[in-house]
Amino acid sequence: MDSQFKVLIVGAGVAGLALAQILRKHHVEFEIYERDDGSRGQGWSIALDKLHDLLPQDIDSLYNASTNHSIGKPDGFEFIDGKTHEILGVVGNVKQSHLGHNISASRDLFRRILMKHLDIQYGKRFVKYEESKNGVQIAFEDGTTATGHLLIGADGANSPVRGQLIEGFKATPSSLATLHGNTVLDRKLYEPLIEKGNSGVIVGQDGLKFTLLLLEYLDDGTALFNWVCSYKSKDAESETRWADTADREALFEKALEIAGHLPRRIVDAVRNTTPAGVHKPPIKLLETVLPKQALPRGRVTLVGDAAHSMVPFRGMGANTAILDVCDLAEGIIHGIESGDDLSWMLKSYETTMIPRGRSKVLESRATGDSADALEVAGGRLQRN
Template sequence: MADNSNSPHVLIIGAGLAGLALAQSLRARNYTFQVFDRDVSEDNRSQGWCITLHGDLLDSFARYFPSDMPDLNMVDHLYGTGIETSSAVYHASRNLLKELVRFGTKLGNRQIRANRGKLRSWLMSNISVQWDKQFVRYEEDASGVTAYFQDGSQFRGDIIVGADGIHSGVRAQLVPEIQPGFLPMGVICGELEAPKEQYERWMQLGTSWVSAFSADLRVTYLVSSITEDGKKAKLYWLFGWQDEDALKEEFWTTKASREEMHQFVLSQLPKLHPQIAEPFEATPVEGMVLPPLRLCDMLPAVLPAGRVSLIGDAAHSMTPFRGQGGNVAMADGMSLARLLNEKGANQSLSDVLRLYEEEMRPQAMAAVLESRGGAYEANAQTTTTKAS
């Protein structure tokens, strides 16, 4: 391992996918860093959904992460079940169920469909996160930067990286004018546990995730885990509908009760093919996820020069419909660590951060725009294998 004892000390705000990918890549290069998160512990928040880790990201993990990482296959949402991952997009109006595209390892796509909670735990391997540390502000001067936290503590570093998600406090101080914008689509999320005879029927359409378009609806359900004895599966879903009112700050879901959300979803199900509608119909009122997800996105901005930068959703955010947000977030973390390592000896920290941002911006911009399109178009998917 390289001796990077004179390397910059990196303060990472946020132990999500981006922050932890950065931390692992720094650990691999023997850099010193600290990771802070406002959560009180690793599992105090549901990480309900799954994300698809695409082939190029898997290559980057192999290249940039330390060699002592545990087996990544264990994060697969179907690990140990012997079921191969397959996902599909359908046109699913009341009387028509037509497969449009299909993906999955069964079709030769190199990917892992990761249970998000397990992925986060994997990314935390051999990293000690400082929990219950809510970032409040930073102060930057010629020799370094200090991060201040809600509990009164403060930490000094050479750079601060805001990996604190879509509502980033680091971004709010760095570029207060940059904020995510709402998109004209309402979304309600739900979770349920289903017995074998139900989940097996639903998985006939796709073992990992099933997405469907019908009239103004765009719905997705996914299997996030199956119990070891196979008797039950946990599912997560997103129920989306086109709605100009969703552009408003005070869209009705913002203050809706679980009962109101449940009623709304049930009232829309007749627009869907009954086979697709089943998991939504089977979800009890308590399964409605709060706080409600608001569909929004944000293009990456040019950041002021200095000792502070952003990665992941803090820098750019996108709709979940192309399955790219988490992949891009982790790629950001790895790029930043790579550039610190490659350029840090000869260039100022501010220059290295600028190089990272110049590399990140065009890639993130393309992903944000593609993901926006993916909310409304069935075929707007990357790495697809067309169904015959």
């Protein structure tokens, strides 16, 4: 690896953007490509300590992506047993630099911060790559090509890069179906949702996981919330097919039916969504468990959901992607500075990334399957 090393990043989600920013800080040449704008009204709980230290200083602090940043409160979540309505406890509500501090980040705001100073090439649908002794060339649907020394697949759970790297491999659909939407709530409706956890509520019970999380305080005194209802059905495949073709009215009624037994403050928020606020079609939950053996050795590797997409019940998806990015970026930078072999660097990265990702995917799956409402807290709550 030499000073002229060039990285090609396919995918401008959080993982791809964060990697690009770290490379930019260290003057490593890169290009980043995205097929569309990728915007979604969703959020994550994220630990930022390691990533924050690696990013350049000329972009806004990622802590500004906190949904509570504008009012100066720390983020936190109230956990509820969906069957008994028992309040199990709160995770977070801890100030920055204190143990247990996470941020609840709006996906779109997080991405906007990470886009600063980046020349993202949009409308680039990856088709294939070809490796040679000296580099790798990628081809796009629009007929253009690009050449570099290393290709990073940061292109999500349905990663086309992964599809070529591991021939025949596909992510596995989760056994849970999902409904979700956004709703703007007035103070009367949203204050009960943040009374204990500043960022919203998370509900667990056998066969149902439900989140209702703050995305943004709006200028008119209202607040934008996102809810996700993940539920078991007798036939998840047919349920997903139904959801793909159902209209918003039907999806809305289904969400009310499934969540109707939850605490009234939650049901009122879902009802306030109206069919117009329901996302159509719903997202599909996919799990990616890479083979235990090393990836095919060459000039291609994976980060984030392309390597380990998981169900969102332990708050580990974005955090695991960030760990990938930090490890890979440090490996690339060290490899260039020391002249290390590319194959050795990738092997070192994947030796850590693959088992870590597998573990988190399986832990998240176990939480989705668990009948214990405490499992959605990921071990961060203790029974009284």
